[in-house]
Amino acid sequence: MNETGAVLALQRFGLGACGGADTLRKAASDPRGFLLAELSMGAPLLADTNLQPSSEIIARVRAFQRVQREQRASAPPAGAAAALPVGFDRNVIQDAFRADAMARLRIGCAADCGFVERLVWFWSNHFCVSARKGQLVRATAGALEREAIRPHVLGRFRDMLQAVEQHPAMLVFLDNTISVGPRSRAGERRGRGLNENLAREILELHTLGVDGGYTQEDVAALARMITGWTIGDPEGRLGQTGAFVFNPNTHEPGAQQLLGKTYADDGVRQGQAALHDLARHPATARFIAMKLSRHFVADAPPPELVDRLARVYIETDGDLRLLAVELVSADQAWTAAASKLRTPAEFTLATARLINVLPPRPQPLLNLMAQMGQPLWDPAGPNGFPDLSSAWASPNGMKARLDASTRIARATVVESPMTLLDEAFGAAASAPTRQAVARAESREQALALVLMSPEFQRR
Amino acid sequence: MTQPRVYASTRRAFLAAGGAMFAWPFMTRFAGAAGGRDPRLVVLVLRGALDGLGVSPPLADPDYANLHGAIALSGSGERAAFHLDGFFGLHPSMPGFARMWRAQNALIAHAVSTPYRNRSHFDGQDVLESGYPAPGRVDSGWLNRAVSLLPKGERTQPARGLAVGALTPLVIRGPAPIVGWSLAEAPNYPGDLIDRIMALYDRTDPRLHEALSQGLGVDALARQMGQTSMGPGQAMRAPARGAARLLAADDGPRVAALVFDGWDTHANEGGPNGRLAQLLSGLDGAFEEFETGLGVAWKDTVIVAITEFGRTARVNGTLGTDHGVATAALLAGGAVRGGRVLADWPGLKDHELHEGRDLRATMDLRALLKGVLRDHLDLPAGTLANIVFPGSQYLAPMDGLIA
Known part of the structure; x- marks a missing residue:
């Protein structure tokens, strides 16, 4: 029985042990196989x-x-309750x-x-x-x-990339719905123009990375290529209301140059071809290999692991399932110490799994995540939540975890916190942690200690 | 996914968020700068890139109105910009800052920039906050390194900085100990839970021990702070109010960093009204909260509001502005020698703009910050050039910023 390996499988790569479900034992006979089995499903x-x-x-x-x-x-008189239409x-x-x-x-x-799920979150x-x-x-x-993400999480990066960049949420978030080619029909008629927000973040955050070798001219060119990528209007003139549509009236006409390659004006396919090439770019492979290794393994991941993932990315043309298989097959992914702090979202869900309680409404868990600095789907900017432990293991961050653990322990009836410790870690729990939980003066205090233990906080 | 599991609901649900403020002071006063002053320094990091031409429009520049187009401010009419010095104005959403300016307690540095010249927010923020001349260094921030150089306090504890918010901003991360504070309610810990966790960390995880002990501190001052409530428009005021009370205390921190997000006005930035106007109104409120909350300590205070870079001089196709270069920095506080706009104005004609699109930088933000640190916190110029802003030896600290 490899309980240390099982804890790594469950915490480094997964969402933690489930109370009452014997997950640690299931993982312990073959931790790597446990992960591969989930991928194969x-x-x-x-x-x-x-x-x-x-x-x-x-x-x-x-x-x-x-x-x-x-x-x-229509400004109803002050104090009068506004009448809402039926079914509103x-x-x-x-x-x-x-x-x-x-x-x-x-x-x-x-x-x-x-x-x-962790891959989906990543x-x-x-x-x-x-x-x-x-x-x-x-x-x-x-x-x-x-x-846009879940269907492709074990598929191809380029499909996920296109699905995301054409998703209404992203088009609105990074202002592409209001970007207009200056020489397009709408641009010339209404004097409106380009907004380069989405194009810049595609290059900087989604594909090549900030050191990926692109210039301001490349940003502007990509912005022009994806003009016309917008959402269907309420009247359905452009296509399905509320869905991704291509509006030729706002699309900048003409060929564009991106990273030295010329893309003929082929309507919506011009931008799609650019995304396709960006997805295959070696800088994208390196950027993604680095981010994956840093997220799962260590703030400063072993360079051999990063190289290996980048190579697999290129060889498989961005096959994300094979990339995940490679990640868990690499020994470096298992030998690194459990140095990373779980993110607030991981900590919250791991807690719900361990105590085997999922509230019927999401708000209590969403509030906990927000209090610990990670409000769901709401990072401060398009670079997302930090992926370095140093950002989370801050004085405020640890204080927030203590407060969250205290609240959870107070609101949860657990018969035996020691059983939870065994279910989560088995023999891999340290003697000091086991002793602290055993000597706690109340079940509430014992549960808070389990949740705050280094074993539960780190992965 | 082999077997669906069933979840029992608890009798007591998880508790929702509360609204009380808490703080963990245990900093000592550092032996102040010359003259027995007890200086306070607050750094407001405006993330997202503030439009310098929006906060302080060059009303008398002949090209400004045309370039900024529909979002340009006017020096006359309804919601006119405040007139500062005959050339520059101030956004009408900042009456508090205008009042401080008239009292010579506020100053604007214009056409200012870090050494960063590309247009990535995140690299730009790293340069702004790390104090290094190029991206890539995120282990410590210039404010933390400055704190680490301050003289030790009268008690055994070293001077400490205060980080406000759930995540510690880079500018104040680093070797010097800092305390954190955020607007969350603290629960009652069952029994001696804290002692037990600390004992456990002491044996197993020194880094978590250090972080949590700093996060907890001693909450004597917090108990004095009472309750407050968060309403709409309070996003900048409330943290400023809390930080001001901590800084005002005799044994509170002397240096603080706060981050205000949301300045990335790519679309519908607005002129006298609109998105930027609302943000600036919040910022104005934060300045006023510091002025009120610091009380007599206001006279020894400098607040610096800085951002990673500026925005395009020309309004874009969506009534906003894209990432640019130079911008404005705002200083306020009783210790500021204010009532001035510092600028070597580069002009806004096409050939005067950086790459034909952005306000050109004629002042290095580090010179300004070094001037504040040298004259307000009494840090020697040599240390500032080597440790606080490495590689800035050629940039002299700016003179005459502090009253």
Whole structure:
């Protein structure tokens, strides 16, 4: 029985042991095989009945916003309750956000190991949006993960890349829906122009990385190529309302040069061809290999591991399942010490799994994550939440974890915290931790100690 | 995924977020700079790149109105910009800062920039906060290194800086101990939980021990701070208010860093009203909270508001501005020799703009910051050039910033 390996499998790569489900023992006979088995089952899609396509969510948000505008315009007398139309959905934005959040929490709790979920989270942070941008992004942030990331998490990077850059949430978040080719029909008629926000982040954050060798001219060229990538209008003139559409009226005409290669103006395919090439670029391979190794293994990952992943990325043309297989097959991924601090989201879900409690609504867990500095789908900027332990192991961050652990311990009835410690770590729990839990003066205190133990905090 | 598991719901749900403020002071006063002063320094990091031409428009520059187009401010009419010195104005959302400017307690440095010349937020922020001349160094920030050089306090503990918010900003990360503070309610810890966790970390994980002990501190001052509530528009005011109270205390911290996000105005930036106006109104409120909350200590205070770079001089196709180079830095506080706009104005004609698009930098932000650190915190110029802003030997600290 390899319990140390099992803890690594469950915590470094997964979402932690499940209370009452014997996961540690299942992982211990063959920790690596435990992870590979989950990969071979494919990525689970979310099937909750209350989840809607982003196009529908957007249609409902727009209807909500239209009613809001009309009400403001008609200005009811002060104090009078504004009458809402029949069937009007006041909470459309919050409901959509929470439905996706709940589905994510549920599937995270249900997974045997959670390795595939961790990959979903990794890519979701790589391709993040910030809910604070506004109502449309808040309502569709979960749908971006569900529609553009989850289906490709064991597929090809280039497919995920295109799905993300054409997703309504991303197009709104990085302003591409309002970017107009200056020499397009709409540009010449209305005097509007380019917004280079999305193009810059595609190059800097999504593909090549900031040192990937592109210039300001490349940013502008890519921005021109993806003009016209927008969301279907309410009347459906451009295509399906609320879905990705290509609007030739705002697309900058003409060929463009990106990284020395010329792309003929081929409508929507011009930008798609550019994304395709960016996905195969060696700088993209290196950038992704580095980010994956840093996320899963160590703040400063072994260079051999990074090289190996970059090589596999290139050889397999960005096959993300084979990349994940390579990651867990590499010995360096298992020999590095458990130096990384779990992120607040990992810590929160690992706790829910261990105590075997998933609240019926997502808010309590979402509040915990926010208090620890990681509000779901809402990082401060398009670079996502930090992936370095030094950012999370801060005085404030540790104080916030203590407060969260205290709250959870107070709100949870656990018969035997020592059993939880055994279920999570078995013989891999250190003597001091075992002793601290055994000597605790109350079950509540003992549970807080389990959650704050270095074994549970680090991976 | 082999077997669906069933979740019991607890009788008591997890608790929701609370609204009380807490703080962990245990810093000592450092033997102040010359004259028995007890100086305070606050760094506000405006992440996302502040439009310098938006906060302080060059109203008398003949090219400004045309370049900034529909979002340009005007020196007359409704919501006119405040007139500062006949050339520069101030955004109308900042009446508090305008009042401080008239009282000669506020200053603007314009056409200023870090040495970073590319346009990535994150590299730009690393340069701004690390104090190194190029990206790639994220192990410590210039403010932390400055704190580490301050003389030790009267008690055994070294001087400490204060980081506000759930994540410690790079500018104040590093070797010198810092304390954290954020707007979350602290629960009652069951029994002697804290002692037990500390004992466990002491035996097993020194780094977590150090972080948590700093995060906890001694909460004597926090108990004096009472309750506050967060309302809309409080995002910058509330943390400023809390930080001001900590800084005002006799045994509180003397140096603090706060991060305000959201300045990346690519679209619908707005002129006298709109997105940037709302952000600046929040920032103005933060300055006023510091002025009020610091009380008599305001006279010994310098607040510096800095950002990673500026924005394009020309309004873009979506009524916003894209990433640029030079911008404005704002200083306020009773110790500031204010009532001035410091600028070697580069002009806004095409050939005067950096790469034909951005306000050209004519002042290095590090010279400004070195001037503040030297004259306000009494740090020697040599140390500033070697340790705080490595590689800045050729940049003399700016004179005459401190009253």
